[in-house]
Amino acid sequence: MADGWDLHAVVSGCTTPASSSATVTVNCQTNNVEDPLPDLASLTFANDDNTPFYYPGFGDNSDFECEGLEEIYRSFNFLKPRPNNPCTSSISPTQQEAQSLPPPPPQTMVQVQQLITPQTIKNSRAGSSLALPATVRSRRRKNQQTKLVRQMSHEELLGDSWAWRKYGQKPIKGSPYPRNYYRCSTSKGCGARKQVEKSPSDPDIYVVSYSGEHTHPRPTHRNSLAGTTRAKFSSRPTAAGASSEPPSSAGTVANPPCSSSSPVSASSLSPSTPLIEGESSAAPPENSLTDAIEILDDDEDDEMWETECDEVVLIPNTVMSEDILKGFEEVRRASSGSTRFQTRDNSLSPWNFSAAAAGGGGGGC
DNA sequence: CGCCTTTGACCGGCGC
DNA sequence: GCGCCGGTCAAAGGCG
Numbered sequence: 001m002a003d004g005w006d007l008h009a010v011v012s013g014c015t016t017p018a019s020s021s022a023t024v025t026v027n028c029q030t031n032n033v034e035d036p037l038p039d040l041a042s043l044t045f046a047n048d049d050n051t052p053f054y055y056p057g058f059g060d061n062s063d064f065e066c067e068g069l070e071e072i073y074r075s076f077n078f079l080k081p082r083p084n085n086p087c088t089s090s091i092s093p094t095q096q097e098a099q100s101l102p103p104p105p106p107q108t109m110v111q112v113q114q115l116i117t118p119q120t121i122k123n124s125r126a127g128s129s130l131a132l133p134a135t136v137r138s139r140r141r142k143n144q145q146t147k148l149v150r151q152m153s154h155e156e157l158l159g160d161s162w163a164w165r166k167y168g169q170k171p172i173k174g175s176p177y178p179r180n181y182y183r184c185s186t187s188k189g190c191g192a193r194k195q196v197e198k199s200p201s202d203p204d205i206y207v208v209s210y211s212g213e214h215t216h217p218r219p220t221h222r223n224s225l226a227g228t229t230r231a232k233f234s235s236r237p238t239a240a241g242a243s244s245e246p247p248s249s250a251g252t253v254a255n256p257p258c259s260s261s262s263p264v265s266a267s268s269l270s271p272s273t274p275l276i277e278g279e280s281s282a283a284p285p286e287n288s289l290t291d292a293i294e295i296l297d298d299d300e301d302d303e304m305w306e307t308e309c310d311e312v313v314l315i316p317n318t319v320m321s322e323d324i325l326k327g328f329e330e331v332r333r334a335s336s337g338s339t340r341f342q343t344r345d346n347s348l349s350p351w352n353f354s355a356a357a358a359g360g361g362g363g364g365c
Numbered sequence: 366c367g368c369c370t371t372t373g374a375c376c377g378g379c380g381c
Numbered sequence: 382g383c384g385c386c387g388g389t390c391a392a393a394g395g396c397g
Contacts, residue, residue: 166370168389181388185368195388 089334130320147211157206161218162186175200187216 165185171178177198182191191212199205 165368167391169370169372169388170389173386179387183389193388 047320146211149207149209152206152208153204154206157196157208162192164216172197184212184214186214190215 072244119359162184163186164179164182166182168181170181175197177200179197182196184190184193184194192210192214193212195209195211197207199207
Protein backbone atom coordinates (compact mmCIF):
# COMPACT_ATOMS: atom_id res chain seq x y z
CA MET A 1 0.00 0.00 0.00
CA ALA A 2 2.86 2.10 0.32
CA ASP A 3 2.05 5.61 -0.13
CA GLY A 4 -1.52 4.93 -0.66
CA TRP A 5 -2.32 3.18 2.49
CA ASP A 6 -5.12 5.34 3.53
CA LEU A 7 -6.88 3.52 6.22
CA HIS A 8 -10.52 3.84 6.53
CA ALA A 9 -11.52 3.53 10.01
CA VAL A 10 -14.16 4.58 12.24
CA VAL A 11 -13.53 5.94 15.58
CA SER A 12 -15.30 3.82 17.98
CA GLY A 13 -18.35 5.30 19.35
CA CYS A 14 -16.71 5.80 22.63
CA THR A 15 -17.78 9.34 22.91
CA THR A 16 -18.82 10.48 19.53
CA PRO A 17 -22.45 11.14 18.85
CA ALA A 18 -24.06 8.40 16.92
CA SER A 19 -25.11 10.75 14.23
CA SER A 20 -21.74 12.18 13.64
CA SER A 21 -19.63 11.39 10.70
CA ALA A 22 -16.05 12.37 10.61
CA THR A 23 -12.66 11.44 9.44
CA VAL A 24 -9.69 11.35 11.67
CA THR A 25 -6.43 11.94 10.03
CA VAL A 26 -3.28 10.97 11.71
CA ASN A 27 -0.45 12.71 10.08
CA CYS A 28 2.75 10.99 10.80
CA GLN A 29 5.44 13.56 10.67
CA THR A 30 8.02 11.42 12.21
CA ASN A 31 9.96 11.01 9.12
CA ASN A 32 9.84 14.65 8.47
CA VAL A 33 10.96 15.86 11.78
CA GLU A 34 14.60 16.56 11.71
CA ASP A 35 14.89 17.10 15.34
CA PRO A 36 12.38 15.30 17.46
CA LEU A 37 13.76 16.65 20.65
CA PRO A 38 11.72 19.81 20.67
CA ASP A 39 8.67 17.69 20.42
CA LEU A 40 9.76 15.53 23.22
CA ALA A 41 10.61 18.49 25.30
CA SER A 42 7.07 19.66 25.14
CA LEU A 43 5.87 16.48 26.67
CA THR A 44 5.08 15.99 30.25
CA PHE A 45 4.84 12.60 31.72
CA ALA A 46 2.70 12.44 34.73
CA ASN A 47 1.73 9.26 36.39
CA ASP A 48 -1.18 9.90 38.59
CA ASP A 49 -3.53 7.60 36.89
CA ASN A 50 -3.65 4.92 34.32
CA THR A 51 -2.90 7.21 31.47
CA PRO A 52 0.77 7.74 31.71
CA PHE A 53 1.16 9.77 28.62
CA TYR A 54 0.51 13.31 27.94
CA TYR A 55 0.42 14.62 24.46
CA PRO A 56 0.79 18.21 23.49
CA GLY A 57 -2.17 19.68 21.89
CA PHE A 58 -4.62 17.53 23.72
CA GLY A 59 -6.26 17.86 26.99
CA ASP A 60 -7.99 21.11 27.40
CA ASN A 61 -11.47 20.62 26.23
CA SER A 62 -12.13 24.28 26.11
CA ASP A 63 -9.45 24.85 23.59
CA PHE A 64 -9.10 21.60 21.95
CA GLU A 65 -10.77 21.68 18.63
CA CYS A 66 -10.48 18.01 18.09
CA GLU A 67 -12.37 17.00 21.10
CA GLY A 68 -13.70 13.91 19.52
CA LEU A 69 -10.29 12.67 18.69
CA GLU A 70 -9.03 13.62 22.03
CA GLU A 71 -11.62 11.48 23.62
CA ILE A 72 -10.66 8.68 21.39
CA TYR A 73 -7.09 9.02 22.29
CA ARG A 74 -7.97 9.23 25.88
CA SER A 75 -9.98 6.15 25.67
CA PHE A 76 -6.98 4.41 24.29
CA ASN A 77 -4.85 5.89 26.98
CA PHE A 78 -2.86 7.73 24.45
CA LEU A 79 -3.43 10.92 26.26
CA LYS A 80 -3.47 12.20 29.64
CA PRO A 81 -5.70 15.05 30.64
CA ARG A 82 -3.94 18.24 31.38
CA PRO A 83 -4.98 21.29 33.25
CA ASN A 84 -4.94 23.80 30.52
CA ASN A 85 -3.30 24.15 27.25
CA PRO A 86 -4.54 25.39 23.96
CA CYS A 87 -3.83 23.42 20.90
CA THR A 88 -0.89 25.52 20.00
CA SER A 89 0.55 26.30 23.33
CA SER A 90 2.71 23.30 23.72
CA ILE A 91 3.81 22.54 20.28
CA SER A 92 7.29 23.13 19.17
CA PRO A 93 8.26 25.69 16.57
CA THR A 94 8.59 22.90 14.12
CA GLN A 95 5.10 21.80 14.88
CA GLN A 96 3.75 25.29 14.72
CA GLU A 97 5.33 25.70 11.41
CA ALA A 98 3.78 22.53 10.27
CA GLN A 99 0.42 23.81 11.33
CA SER A 100 0.76 26.88 9.28
CA LEU A 101 1.74 24.93 6.26
CA PRO A 102 -0.58 23.32 3.78
CA PRO A 103 -1.63 19.78 4.36
CA PRO A 104 1.25 17.37 4.15
CA PRO A 105 1.59 15.08 1.20
CA PRO A 106 -0.79 12.16 1.15
CA GLN A 107 1.94 9.67 1.72
CA THR A 108 2.52 11.05 5.14
CA MET A 109 -0.99 10.75 6.25
CA VAL A 110 -3.40 8.22 7.42
CA GLN A 111 -6.96 9.06 6.93
CA VAL A 112 -9.47 7.49 9.13
CA GLN A 113 -13.03 7.57 8.19
CA GLN A 114 -15.42 7.86 10.98
CA LEU A 115 -18.90 6.98 10.06
CA ILE A 116 -20.74 6.49 13.23
CA THR A 117 -24.27 5.44 12.89
CA PRO A 118 -26.78 3.99 15.28
CA GLN A 119 -25.94 0.65 13.85
CA THR A 120 -22.31 1.19 14.46
CA ILE A 121 -22.93 2.06 18.03
CA LYS A 122 -25.20 -0.84 18.40
CA ASN A 123 -22.67 -3.21 17.01
CA SER A 124 -19.77 -1.89 18.93
CA ARG A 125 -21.66 -1.77 22.15
CA ALA A 126 -22.91 -5.21 21.61
CA GLY A 127 -19.44 -6.26 22.34
CA SER A 128 -18.53 -7.96 19.17
CA SER A 129 -19.46 -10.96 17.32
CA LEU A 130 -17.89 -13.14 19.88
CA ALA A 131 -21.04 -13.18 21.87
CA LEU A 132 -23.01 -14.29 18.91
CA PRO A 133 -23.40 -17.76 17.56
CA ALA A 134 -21.15 -18.55 14.69
CA THR A 135 -24.12 -18.56 12.43
CA VAL A 136 -25.13 -15.09 13.49
CA ARG A 137 -21.84 -13.35 13.37
CA SER A 138 -22.03 -9.67 13.73
CA ARG A 139 -20.10 -8.09 10.95
CA ARG A 140 -20.09 -4.40 11.11
CA ARG A 141 -20.02 -2.55 7.89
CA LYS A 142 -16.47 -1.87 7.06
CA ASN A 143 -16.97 1.81 6.62
CA GLN A 144 -18.86 2.09 9.83
CA GLN A 145 -16.30 0.61 12.06
CA THR A 146 -14.81 3.09 14.40
CA LYS A 147 -11.11 3.12 14.49
CA LEU A 148 -8.21 5.19 15.53
CA VAL A 149 -5.29 4.80 13.22
CA ARG A 150 -1.78 5.60 14.18
CA GLN A 151 1.65 5.08 12.84
CA MET A 152 4.10 3.74 15.30
CA SER A 153 7.68 2.81 15.57
CA HIS A 154 8.90 -0.51 16.85
CA GLU A 155 9.49 0.99 20.22
CA GLU A 156 6.02 2.31 20.46
CA LEU A 157 4.61 -1.01 19.61
CA LEU A 158 6.46 -2.38 22.53
CA GLY A 159 4.94 -0.01 24.93
CA ASP A 160 1.46 -1.25 25.24
CA SER A 161 0.40 -2.44 28.60
CA TRP A 162 -2.81 -3.95 27.37
CA ALA A 163 -2.88 -7.63 26.75
CA TRP A 164 -3.77 -8.52 23.23
CA ARG A 165 -4.49 -11.78 21.60
CA LYS A 166 -4.06 -12.30 17.95
CA TYR A 167 -7.09 -13.73 16.27
CA GLY A 168 -6.33 -13.34 12.65
CA GLN A 169 -4.00 -12.32 9.95
CA LYS A 170 -4.83 -11.38 6.42
CA PRO A 171 -2.85 -10.35 3.44
CA ILE A 172 -4.05 -7.00 2.28
CA LYS A 173 -4.36 -6.31 -1.35
CA GLY A 174 -1.90 -3.73 -2.46
CA SER A 175 0.30 -4.21 0.53
CA PRO A 176 3.30 -6.47 0.71
CA TYR A 177 2.64 -6.93 4.37
CA PRO A 178 -0.22 -8.76 6.00
CA ARG A 179 -2.53 -7.19 8.50
CA ASN A 180 -2.75 -8.69 11.92
CA TYR A 181 -5.83 -8.63 14.06
CA TYR A 182 -5.79 -8.53 17.82
CA ARG A 183 -8.38 -8.30 20.50
CA CYS A 184 -7.96 -7.42 24.10
CA SER A 185 -7.45 -10.49 26.19
CA THR A 186 -7.24 -8.77 29.50
CA SER A 187 -10.87 -9.26 30.16
CA LYS A 188 -13.43 -11.48 28.60
CA GLY A 189 -15.96 -9.57 26.67
CA CYS A 190 -13.70 -6.62 26.15
CA GLY A 191 -14.51 -5.24 22.76
CA ALA A 192 -11.22 -3.47 22.20
CA ARG A 193 -9.50 -4.53 19.04
CA LYS A 194 -6.39 -3.66 17.25
CA GLN A 195 -5.05 -4.06 13.77
CA VAL A 196 -1.41 -3.86 12.98
CA GLU A 197 0.30 -3.76 9.68
CA LYS A 198 3.60 -2.62 8.45
CA SER A 199 3.87 0.49 6.42
CA PRO A 200 4.95 -0.44 2.93
CA SER A 201 6.53 2.93 2.55
CA ASP A 202 8.61 2.56 5.65
CA PRO A 203 9.31 -0.86 7.07
CA ASP A 204 10.21 0.71 10.36
CA ILE A 205 6.78 2.12 10.80
CA TYR A 206 3.70 0.20 11.76
CA VAL A 207 0.18 1.22 11.15
CA VAL A 208 -1.93 0.43 14.15
CA SER A 209 -5.67 0.76 14.18
CA TYR A 210 -7.67 0.63 17.36
CA SER A 211 -11.33 -0.01 17.61
CA GLY A 212 -13.82 -0.90 20.23
CA GLU A 213 -13.69 -0.09 23.86
CA HIS A 214 -11.95 -1.59 26.81
CA THR A 215 -14.49 -2.64 29.35
CA HIS A 216 -11.97 -2.81 32.12
CA PRO A 217 -9.19 -0.77 33.65
CA ARG A 218 -5.78 -0.78 32.19
CA PRO A 219 -3.91 -3.73 33.59
CA THR A 220 -0.89 -3.02 35.73
CA HIS A 221 0.76 -6.10 34.46
CA ARG A 222 0.23 -8.60 31.75
CA ASN A 223 -1.77 -11.38 33.11
CA SER A 224 -0.67 -14.21 31.01
CA LEU A 225 2.61 -15.70 30.11
CA ALA A 226 1.39 -18.82 28.52
CA GLY A 227 2.10 -19.29 24.93
CA THR A 228 4.00 -16.11 24.80
CA THR A 229 7.32 -17.49 23.89
CA ARG A 230 7.56 -19.38 20.74
CA ALA A 231 11.03 -20.51 20.12
CA LYS A 232 10.48 -22.69 17.18
CA PHE A 233 10.87 -21.45 13.70
CA SER A 234 8.02 -22.31 11.52
CA SER A 235 8.62 -22.81 7.88
CA ARG A 236 4.94 -22.80 7.30
CA PRO A 237 4.20 -20.25 4.67
CA THR A 238 1.78 -17.63 5.63
CA ALA A 239 -1.16 -16.62 3.65
CA ALA A 240 0.63 -13.42 3.00
CA GLY A 241 3.93 -14.90 2.28
CA ALA A 242 4.62 -11.79 0.37
CA SER A 243 6.39 -10.31 3.26
CA SER A 244 9.77 -9.03 2.40
CA GLU A 245 10.61 -8.62 5.99
CA PRO A 246 13.44 -10.31 7.64
CA PRO A 247 12.24 -13.52 9.04
CA SER A 248 11.67 -12.50 12.47
CA SER A 249 11.95 -14.87 15.13
CA ALA A 250 8.40 -14.57 15.35
CA GLY A 251 8.32 -14.09 11.85
CA THR A 252 9.98 -17.10 11.33
CA VAL A 253 8.29 -18.17 14.22
CA ALA A 254 5.07 -18.10 12.80
CA ASN A 255 4.60 -15.58 10.31
CA PRO A 256 7.18 -13.47 8.79
CA PRO A 257 4.67 -11.30 7.27
CA CYS A 258 3.13 -10.94 10.53
CA SER A 259 6.26 -9.83 11.95
CA SER A 260 6.26 -7.42 9.25
CA SER A 261 3.21 -5.88 10.56
CA SER A 262 4.21 -5.84 14.05
CA PRO A 263 7.64 -6.14 15.36
CA VAL A 264 7.09 -7.31 18.80
CA SER A 265 4.75 -9.76 20.13
CA ALA A 266 2.81 -8.41 22.92
CA SER A 267 2.96 -11.77 24.26
CA SER A 268 6.61 -11.88 23.93
CA LEU A 269 6.66 -8.77 25.91
CA SER A 270 4.44 -9.92 28.60
CA PRO A 271 6.97 -11.87 30.50
CA SER A 272 9.67 -9.33 30.36
CA THR A 273 7.77 -6.14 30.71
CA PRO A 274 6.46 -5.39 34.13
CA LEU A 275 4.79 -2.35 32.76
CA ILE A 276 5.71 0.17 35.26
CA GLU A 277 3.60 3.05 34.22
CA GLY A 278 5.78 5.71 35.65
CA GLU A 279 8.88 4.27 34.22
CA SER A 280 7.45 3.83 30.85
CA SER A 281 6.14 7.29 30.69
CA ALA A 282 9.40 8.75 31.71
CA ALA A 283 11.29 7.38 28.80
CA PRO A 284 10.15 8.64 25.48
CA PRO A 285 11.46 6.63 22.60
CA GLU A 286 14.17 8.13 20.60
CA ASN A 287 12.27 7.29 17.53
CA SER A 288 8.90 8.38 18.68
CA LEU A 289 6.67 9.20 15.88
CA THR A 290 5.20 12.57 15.76
CA ASP A 291 1.70 12.60 14.56
CA ALA A 292 -0.48 15.45 13.62
CA ILE A 293 -4.09 14.79 14.19
CA GLU A 294 -6.95 16.18 12.33
CA ILE A 295 -10.60 15.68 12.67
CA LEU A 296 -12.38 15.76 9.44
CA ASP A 297 -15.95 15.70 8.51
CA ASP A 298 -16.48 12.84 6.20
CA ASP A 299 -19.29 14.67 4.54
CA GLU A 300 -17.11 17.60 3.81
CA ASP A 301 -13.93 16.28 2.41
CA ASP A 302 -13.20 19.60 0.85
CA GLU A 303 -12.90 21.01 4.28
CA MET A 304 -10.64 18.36 5.54
CA TRP A 305 -8.10 20.84 6.68
CA GLU A 306 -10.56 23.16 8.16
CA THR A 307 -10.29 22.07 11.70
CA GLU A 308 -6.61 22.76 11.81
CA CYS A 309 -6.05 20.32 14.48
CA ASP A 310 -2.76 19.03 13.30
CA GLU A 311 -1.75 18.55 16.81
CA VAL A 312 1.38 16.69 17.32
CA VAL A 313 0.93 13.57 19.26
CA LEU A 314 3.89 11.79 20.63
CA ILE A 315 3.54 8.28 21.77
CA PRO A 316 6.45 7.81 24.03
CA ASN A 317 8.03 4.51 24.33
CA THR A 318 7.07 2.77 27.43
CA VAL A 319 8.82 -0.17 28.83
CA MET A 320 11.42 -1.96 26.88
CA SER A 321 13.78 -4.42 28.36
CA GLU A 322 17.36 -4.54 27.35
CA ASP A 323 16.76 -7.86 25.79
CA ILE A 324 14.16 -6.41 23.59
CA LEU A 325 16.33 -3.52 22.66
CA LYS A 326 19.12 -5.86 21.85
CA GLY A 327 16.72 -7.92 19.91
CA PHE A 328 15.89 -4.92 17.83
CA GLU A 329 19.49 -4.31 17.11
CA GLU A 330 19.95 -7.86 16.07
CA VAL A 331 16.92 -7.76 13.91
CA ARG A 332 18.02 -4.65 12.19
CA ARG A 333 21.45 -5.99 11.60
CA ALA A 334 20.06 -9.17 10.29
CA SER A 335 17.52 -7.50 8.12
CA SER A 336 20.11 -5.30 6.56
CA GLY A 337 22.40 -8.16 5.86
CA SER A 338 21.42 -11.74 5.74
CA THR A 339 18.03 -13.00 4.91
CA ARG A 340 18.03 -15.42 7.73
CA PHE A 341 17.63 -14.14 11.19
CA GLN A 342 17.38 -15.56 14.61
CA THR A 343 17.27 -13.85 17.91
CA ARG A 344 19.18 -15.02 20.83
CA ASP A 345 16.25 -16.64 22.40
CA ASN A 346 13.69 -16.29 19.72
CA SER A 347 11.15 -15.14 22.17
CA LEU A 348 12.24 -11.58 22.32
CA SER A 349 12.57 -10.89 18.72
CA PRO A 350 11.04 -7.60 17.87
CA TRP A 351 9.53 -9.20 14.91
CA ASN A 352 7.56 -11.56 16.97
CA PHE A 353 4.90 -9.10 17.49
CA SER A 354 1.77 -10.89 17.55
CA ALA A 355 0.53 -9.62 20.70
CA ALA A 356 2.85 -6.85 20.65
CA ALA A 357 1.16 -5.56 17.85
CA ALA A 358 -1.33 -5.48 20.22
CA GLY A 359 1.11 -3.93 22.37
CA GLY A 360 1.49 -1.33 19.90
CA GLY A 361 -0.26 1.55 20.95
CA GLY A 362 -1.77 1.16 24.08
CA GLY A 363 -4.96 -0.41 23.80
CA GLY A 364 -8.17 0.45 22.39
CA CYS A 365 -10.41 2.83 23.97
C1' DC B 366 -4.38 -26.13 32.50
C1' DG B 367 -4.79 -21.85 30.50
C1' DC B 368 -3.47 -18.84 27.15
C1' DC B 369 -1.11 -18.08 23.12
C1' DT B 370 -0.23 -18.14 17.80
C1' DT B 371 -1.21 -19.85 13.34
C1' DT B 372 -4.08 -20.38 9.48
C1' DG B 373 -7.79 -21.99 6.39
C1' DA B 374 -12.54 -21.27 6.05
C1' DC B 375 -16.44 -18.64 6.43
C1' DC B 376 -19.23 -14.59 6.05
C1' DG B 377 -20.77 -10.05 4.84
C1' DG B 378 -19.84 -5.48 2.80
C1' DC B 379 -19.07 -3.25 -1.27
C1' DG B 380 -17.96 -2.13 -6.09
C1' DC B 381 -18.90 -3.20 -10.75
C1' DG C 382 -26.18 -10.60 -9.28
C1' DC C 383 -21.45 -11.64 -8.98
C1' DG C 384 -16.94 -11.57 -7.38
C1' DC C 385 -13.42 -9.44 -4.67
C1' DC C 386 -11.86 -8.18 -0.37
C1' DG C 387 -11.45 -7.65 4.49
C1' DG C 388 -12.73 -9.16 9.17
C1' DT C 389 -13.68 -12.95 12.16
C1' DC C 390 -14.06 -17.71 13.65
C1' DA C 391 -12.31 -21.80 15.40
C1' DA C 392 -9.43 -25.95 15.28
C1' DA C 393 -4.82 -27.44 16.03
C1' DG C 394 -0.75 -27.24 18.32
C1' DG C 395 2.84 -24.99 21.42
C1' DC C 396 4.57 -22.98 25.71
C1' DG C 397 5.03 -21.88 30.74
